[in-house]
Amino acid sequence: MIDWKKWKHVTKLDPDKTITPKAVAEIVDSGTDAIMISGTQNITKDNVSHLVEMLKDYSIPKVLEPAGTEGLRDDMDLIFVPSILNTDVAFWLMGVHKIWVQHFDVDWEKIVPEAYIVMNPRSAVAMVTKAKTEMTPREAAAYGECADRFFHFPIVYVEYSGTFGDPALVRAVREKLHGARLYYGGGINSREKAEEMARYADTIVVGNAVYEAEGVEKLRETIVK
């Protein structure tokens, strides 16, 4: 059984973006703890398969983070299933999950629920889920506390998607968590930024940086343990 609770660094790969086999090999070898296959837009069975295929010879833990029921598959080590906290639309909090449970035979041993606090109003995830991103650190902390203590989410995920977030807000969420692990994602592309967020988050997630010029080199910088 994969002990995902020990991960400190996760690399997110987007099925909708292009990556070379060489870059994949270097990412796997970088010291990151796991690969998360995740994207919000244009996720298809085909592009997920393509990425899974590129990763299949590596023993690094592989996680699928579905944006919907599209692209779901049985051959991943774990499935991290997001639920959006800061939206008025119940569909993104639990509606889509109910539909999924109703129509698929879920292997609950592989499921890790994630409570997302979506912070970047211009991100695809915020627009799709109608996230209410305007909030104080205290409000974000209340979302985190609720997710942790009321809904028993094992992961609370503060997601700034492509922009570097407010460390004070991440710290405020941290202070209210009891059992959940805190994930941070968004804008990490240097050692300095990685260290800053790793101070509060249990796990930092690096995504976009690997698609930039000298991406793998940047990724290596962000691995602080």
Added chain:
Amino acid sequence: MIDWKKWKHVTKLDPDKTITPKAVAEIVDSGTDAIMISGTQNITKDNVSHLVEMLKDYSIPKVLEPAGTEGLRDDMDLIFVPSILNTDVAFWLMGVHKIWVQHFDVDWEKIVPEAYIVMNPRSAVAMVTKAKTEMTPREAAAYGECADRFFHFPIVYVEYSGTFGDPALVRAVREKLHGARLYYGGGINSREKAEEMARYADTIVVGNAVYEAEGVEKLRETIVK
């Protein structure tokens, strides 16, 4: 610590309804496992206090089930906090909880989250929460499975509020539960109805019956263990 997981029969008293001290004494003595103070409409600090005061000399476990932040208090044994699954309005699923957590200092040791499936479209709770009550047993079961496995609710509560429900639906929910206890409420006012629902539900809740003529006698009939 009160072992609420062993309860098979709970009596719900509504702060907005009138009850005599004699009836309260008889209810406490009936064999019911706990008293739940709960209502949807006209719940005030005063009428909750009045009911709590009537119960204060009895050692029977007392649970408050708040409909909102109004009437919340610290002196109850436990607080069962409902969350409505079958609504599009995220506020009733977790929004009100977030506001509560943000503004009150919650004693999590006393909190038991409940996942409600609201079934009676004419009930106050359905109208207030805009519940989508039209559903198949399979759909109800998917809600239950989601609540149990994804959100780790310790209680899944099928609520027919004042009408006797569909045993096939309650059974379908039962079959999908893994860790959660199944509560059933609605229209139980005879031994036959109590036995029927107790076949599937771990705990049956009797409310309206105690306010009918010969209420306590009817209540005693519903205690099947």
